[in-house]
Amino acid sequence: MSSIEEEIQTIDKNFPNLSQDFQIPTFKSLGLSTNESQITYLCGNSLGLMPTQTRKAINDELDAWSQRGVESHFSHPGSETQGKTNWMDIDLPCIPKLSPIVGSLDSEIAIMGSLTSNLNALMVAFYQPQGSKTKILFEKNSFPSDYYAIFNQIKLKNLDPLENIIQLEPKEGEYHLRTQDILDTIEANHKELALIMLPGIQYYTGQFFDIEKITKFAKKFNIIVGWDLAHAVGNVPLHLHDWNVDFATWCSYKYLNSGPGGISGIFIHEIHGKIDEDNYKPRLSGWWGNNSSKRFQMLEKFEPIEGALGFRQSNPSVIDVVSLNSSLDIFNKAGGIQKLRNKSILLTNLLEKLLKSTKYYISPKDSFTLNSNELKFTIITPESPLERGAQLSLLFFPRTNVEIGEPGIMDKIFSSLRNQGVIGDERRPDVIRLAPIPLYNSAKDVQKAVDSLVKAFEELEK
Numbered sequence: 322m323s324s325i326e327e328e329i330q331t332i333d334k335n336f337p338n339l340s341q342d343f344q345i346p347t348f349k350s351l352g353l354s355t356n357e358s359q360i361t362y363l364c365g366n367s368l369g370l371m372p373t374q375t376r377k378a379i380n381d382e383l384d385a386w387s388q389r390g391v392e393s394h395f396s397h398p399g400s401e402t403q404g405k406t407n408w409m410d411i412d413l414p415c416i417p418k419l420s421p422i423v424g425s426l427d428s429e430i431a432i433m434g435s436l437t438s439n440l441n442a443l444m445v446a447f448y449q450p451q452g453s454k455t456k457i458l459f460e461k462n463s464f465p466s467d468y469y470a471i472f473n474q475i476k477l478k479n480l481d482p483l484e485n486i487i488q489l490e491p492k493e494g495e496y497h498l499r500t501q502d503i504l505d506t507i508e509a510n511h512k513e514l515a516l517i518m519l520p521g522i523q524y525y526t527g528q529f530f531d532i533e534k535i536t537k538f539a540k541k542f543n544i545i546v547g548w549d550l551a552h553a554v555g556n557v558p559l560h561l562h563d564w565n566v567d568f569a570t571w572c573s574y575k576y577l578n579s580g581p582g583g584i585s586g587i588f589i590h591e592i593h594g595k596i597d598e599d600n601y602k603p604r605l606s607g608w609w610g611n612n613s614s615k616r617f618q619m620l621e622k623f624e625p626i627e628g629a630l631g632f633r634q635s636n637p638s639v640i641d642v643v644s645l646n647s648s649l650d651i652f653n654k655a656g657g658i659q660k661l662r663n664k665s666i667l668l669t670n671l672l673e674k675l676l677k678s679t680k681y682y683i684s685p686k687d688s689f690t691l692n693s694n695e696l697k698f699t700i701i702t703p704e705s706p707l708e709r710g711a712q713l714s715l716l717f718f719p720r721t722n723v724e725i726g727e728p729g730i731m732d733k734i735f736s737s738l739r740n741q742g743v744i745g746d747e748r749r750p751d752v753i754r755l756a757p758i759p760l761y762n763s764a765k766d767v768q769k770a771v772d773s774l775v776k777a778f779e780e781l782e783k
C-alpha cells in the first residue's frame with residue numbers, strides 16, 4: 322500500500338463516518354445515469370447537504386400546524402411527549418447549540434432573518450459616520466450582495482460611496498491579501514475609518530482572515546469592526562466574544578446545512594447589547610426584540626430584551642428554525658467544531674497535496690507567466706491551513722478572454738467533473754471551488770475528485 326493510500330485510510334478510520342446522517346445525491350437522482358451510487362459532493366460551501374432527520378423535523382411542525390393551528394404558538398402538540406418547543410420560543414433551543422460554534426455567550430447571538438438584511442440592519446446600528454470618520458474599509462472582489470449593502474448604507478447617510486469605501490486589493494502578482502497590508506491600510510486611514518466590514522472567509526479565494534489580529538488592531542483606533550461569516554460559520558472555530566468583535570452575521574445554508582435560504586444569525590458583543598440609557602444602541606426594531614413578557618399587549622413602549630435578542634424584529638420562520646436545529650445536532654454528534662476542524666484540515670491538506678502532484682498544477686507565482694495555450698490550474702487559496710477553511714479555489718488556464726469573448730477551459734472541466742459524479746462549485750469566469758466537508762466527506766471523496774480532475778484534463782488534451 323502506498324503512503325497516500327495509508328493516509329487516506331487513516332483519516333477515514335479516525336473520524337466517525339456520518340454520511341448516513343445526510344442525504345447524498347446519487348448519479349441517478351442527479352439524472353447522470355441509472356447508477357444508484359452516491360456522487361462526490363464537494364459543494365457544501367455553497368449549499369450544505371440535507372440532514373436525514375430534517376424531513377421529520379419539518380413534518381412534525383406541519384403536523385402541529387394542521388392539528389392546532391395558532392395554538393401551537395403556546396401549546397405545541399409535541400411539547401410534552403417529543404421535546405418540541407412552542408413556536409413562540411422556537412429559536413431559543415438553537416442558541417446554546419450555536420454559541421460554541423461561533424464562540425459567543427448565549428446572550429450575544431440571535432437566530433433571525435437572512436444574511437444581507439441582517440448585514441443592513443446591523444450597519445444601520447453600527448455605521449455611525451462622525452466628523453472625519455466616515456469611511457468603511459472593505460475589499461475588492463467581494464461578494465456582490467455585501468458591496469451593494471455597504472454602497473447603499475453610505476448613500477443612506479447622504480455621503481458619496483465612491484469617496485467613502487476603501488477597498489483592499491491583493492498585491493500585483495498575488496491572489497490574496499496579506500494581513501500586514503490590511504493592518505497598514507487601517508493604520509494609514511484610521512482617522513477616516515468609521516467601520517471595518519470584512520468576510521471571515523473570503524468566498525472566492527477561500528482566505529481565512531486573522532479576525533483576532535485585525536479586530537484588535539482596529540480597536541486601538543476606536544474603529545467598529547463587523548464580520549460577514551457566511552463562509553466561516555460551521556467551517557472554522559470562531560471566538561467572537563474573546564476576539565472582541567463588535568458584530569457579525571452569517572447564513573446557515575452553507576456549512577450549517579439548514580437548507581436553501583435557511584435562517585441567518587447575528588452576533589452582538591455584550592458591550593453593545595446593554596439597554597440602560599447610557600449604553601443603548603439605536604437599531605432597527607420590531608416586536609420580537611421587545612421583552613416577551615408583555616409582547617402581546619401591544620402597548621406603545623419598546624423595551625428591548627438585553628443582548629442580541631433585542632435586535633430581533635420579526636417572529637422567525639418555524640420551518641427554517643427546526644431545519645437548523647436538526648443540523649446543529651449533528652455538529653454535536655460529530656464531537657463539536659474543533660474536532661471537525663481537525664478532520665477538515667487533514668482533508669483539505671490531502672486535497673492540496675494530491676492536486677499539486679498532478680502534472681496540470683502550476684504554482685501561483687508561475688501562473689502569472691504561463692504560455693497562453695498551456696492547460697493548467699493553480700490554487701489561489703492561501704497555502705497555510707491557518708489562513709484557510711475547508712475550501713480550495715482552483716483557477717484554470719487558459720483563462721476566459723473577456724474582451725474578445727473567448728471562453729477559457731473552466732466550464733469544460735466543470736462539466737466533465739459533473740459527468741464523473743463530482744460536484745464542485747463554479748465561479749465564472751475561471752474558478753472552481755472544491756470544499757471537502759468534514760461532516761459528510763471522506764478522504765476517499767478527495768481522492769475521487771482529484772482523479773476525476775485529471776481525467777477531465779486528459780479529455781481536453783485529446
Ligand SMILES: *Cc1c(COP(=O)(O)O)cnc(C)c1O
Pocket residue numbers: 435436437438464466467520524549551552572
Ligand atoms: C452566501 C453569501 C451571501 C448570501 O446572502 P443572502 O442574503 O443569504 O442571500 C452574502 N454574502 C456573502 C459573503 C456570502 O458568502
Ligand SMILES: *[C@@H]1O[C@H](CO)[C@@H](O)[C@H](O)[C@H]1NC(C)=O
Pocket residue numbers: 356357358742
Ligand atoms: C456505479 O458507480 C460507481 C461509482 O462510480 C461504480 O463504482 C460502480 O461500478 C457503478 N455501478 C454500475 C452498475 O455501473
Ligand SMILES: *[C@@H]1O[C@H](CO)[C@@H](O)[C@H](O)[C@H]1NC(C)=O
Pocket residue numbers: 378403404405406414643646647650
Ligand atoms: C431540536 O433538537 C432537539 C434535540 O437536540 C430535539 O429534542 C427537539 O425536538 C428539536 N426541536 C424541534 C422544534 O424540532
Ligand SMILES: *[C@@H]1O[C@H](CO)[C@@H](O)[C@H](O)[C@H]1NC(C)=O
Pocket residue numbers: 608611612613614615616617618619620621622623624
Ligand atoms: C414591550 O415591553 C415592555 C416591557 O415589558 C412593555 O411595557 C411594552 O408594553 C411592550 N410593548 C409591546 C408593543 O408589546
Ligand SMILES: *[C@@H]1O[C@H](CO)[C@@H](O)[C@H](O)[C@H]1NC(C)=O
Pocket residue numbers: 612613614625626627
Ligand atoms: C422582561 O421584563 C420583566 C419585567 O418587566 C423583567 O423581570 C425581565 O427580566 C425582562 N426580561 C428580559 C429578557 O429582558
Ligand SMILES: *[C@@H]1O[C@H](CO)[C@@H](O)[C@H](O)[C@H]1NC(C)=O
Pocket residue numbers: 659660663
Ligand atoms: C485536534 O487536534 C489536536 C492536535 O492536532 C489535538 O491536540 C486536539 O485534541 C484535537 N481536538 C479534538 C477536539 O479532537
Ligand SMILES: *[C@@H]1O[C@H](CO)[C@@H](O)[C@H](O)[C@H]1NC(C)=O
Pocket residue numbers: 333338339340341763764765
Ligand atoms: C461511510 O458509510 C457509508 C454508508 O454506511 C458507506 O457507503 C461509505 O463507503 C462510508 N465511507 C467511508 C469513507 O468509509
